[in-house]
Amino acid sequence: MGALQVLSAEQEADPDAGPDGLSLALVLGALSDPIRLAIVSELADGSERSCGSFDLGIAKSTRSHHFNVLVEAGILTRRVEGRIRKLKLRRDALEARFPGLLDAVLGGSRR
Amino acid sequence: MGALQVLSAEQEADPDAGPDGLSLALVLGALSDPIRLAIVSELADGSERSCGSFDLGIAKSTRSHHFNVLVEAGILTRRVEGRIRKLKLRRDALEARFPGLLDAVLGGSRR
DNA sequence: GAGATATTACGACGTCCGTCGAACGATCCG
DNA sequence: CGGATCGTTCGACGGACGTCGTAATATCTC
Numbered sequence A, B: 001m002g003a004l005q006v007l008s009a010e011q012e013a014d015p016d017a018g019p020d021g022l023s024l025a026l027v028l029g030a031l032s033d034p035i036r037l038a039i040v041s042e043l044a045d046g047s048e049r050s051c052g053s054f055d056l057g058i059a060k061s062t063r064s065h066h067f068n069v070l071v072e073a074g075i076l077t078r079r080v081e082g083r084i085r086k087l088k089l090r091r092d093a094l095e096a097r098f099p100g101l102l103d104a105v106l107g108g109s110r111r
Numbered sequence C: 001g002a003g004a005t006a007t008t009a010c011g012a013c014g015t016c017c018g019t020c021g022a023a024c025g026a027t028c029c030g
Numbered sequence D: 001c002g003g004a005t006c007g008t009t010c011g012a013c014g015g016a017c018g019t020c021g022t023a024a025t026a027t028c029t030c
Helices: A024-031 A034-042 A060-072 A091-097 A101-109 B024-031 B034-042 B060-072 B091-097 B101-109
Strands: A076-081 A084-089 B076-081 B084-089
Touching: A024 A034, A024 A060, A024 B024, A024 B034, A024 B101, A034 A060, A034 A101, A034 B024, A060 A076, A091 A101, A101 B024, A101 B101, B024 B034, B024 B060, B034 B060, B034 B101, B060 B076, B091 B101
Parallel strands: none
Antiparallel strands: A076 A084, B076 B084
């Protein structure tokens, strides 16, 4: 599991990653945390939101950490806009690589 | 493992688990390991196999550990038959709780 | 430039996870 | 019974993970 992060942001050095750097184990691992699941749920409608607009009950730095995990797994994109980072779900890339996965996860999360 | 086992084998004490004890985060966490993904893949056809019939390149005890994780997440059942434990995928329960998830995961794993 | 705002980076700390070897328990077979 | 087979349990170890507070960076505003 352990992988030293040496690569450039969105590109992962994962053994079984596809052409676009998406690895199933990495994606599932990123989604296996309730907080990150909540983040993804809130972005499910395709909206683009700033990091600070998420009201999870955790410290700023912890939030940032979870965003990092999601971006590095290829689940989210982060776009800089002034002093704000806009986060967005990579629904198309995810759907292309793992058809049906995102919908299944999102469907199962709001029960 | 972490939790003290006070419940009856298949019942987990997970905060956001459904009636049948299946929790999305727990299931995704269990599937986020390449070895466990391989185990589930091999059971995808609904067959019932003994623990020893899996040729993963790891120690017996490690194998046993991974089977435990999968059973405790509600993904597999373990049935004792003589000195052999037969493992089987809980496809129906999984499908009922997280429709489409298993197929999406299995589809994405054999690329 | 000074100050405020948004977010990341850096250590640090405790816990959980994957791995192993060795020991144990249960079962089958001679 | 004695040995072989199948699998689990136990204790240990190193590394990864989630969490935090604080410091740093970048941007906007005055």
